[in-house]
Amino acid sequence: MTTVRTHRYTVETGNLAAMLEHRTNLINGIRSANPAFAAATLIRLEDGSYLDIWRWDSAEDMQIAAQAAAGFPLVGATLSLTTDHTIIDGEILDER
Template identity: 35%
Template sequence: MSVITVTRFTIEPDTGTALRTRHADLVAAIRSATPGLVETRLGQVDEQTWIGIWRWDSAEHLQAARRIAPDLPETTATFSLARAVTAADVAVVDEH
């Protein structure tokens, strides 16, 4: 069963360009280090509030990525911009 992780966070308004670059670097690093990342989306709610949506093909692949992510410099670089981070994992039970 696939899993979607929704991460909501805030950034300083003038760091949006840096965030987009660092997010792309993080996605590439995770994809090269572990399998199972199906797709990602980065969305902007307002100048400060952003949402990252990552879809995994299984909970096991998500957990494997979470084990390695703290050791990746791309994780540190990306989340150094983020404040008030919240995340939820959603098990996909129906698709149309």
């Protein structure tokens, strides 16, 4: 079943362009190593925080990629440009 990992975070003023560049490079690297990484969607919320929703073909694929990402330098570089970071995982039950 399709799984999503939702990251919620804020970005300090002046760091958005750098964060977006790091995020793009991070996504490209993860995607090249993990064909089960289906999509990433970034949403700016009304309060100025962001939802970054990463979609995977399955929970197993997501967990394998998450373990491999622990040693991927761009993960730390990208996260260092965010604050108040939380992660929520879930399964997509219905899309219309």
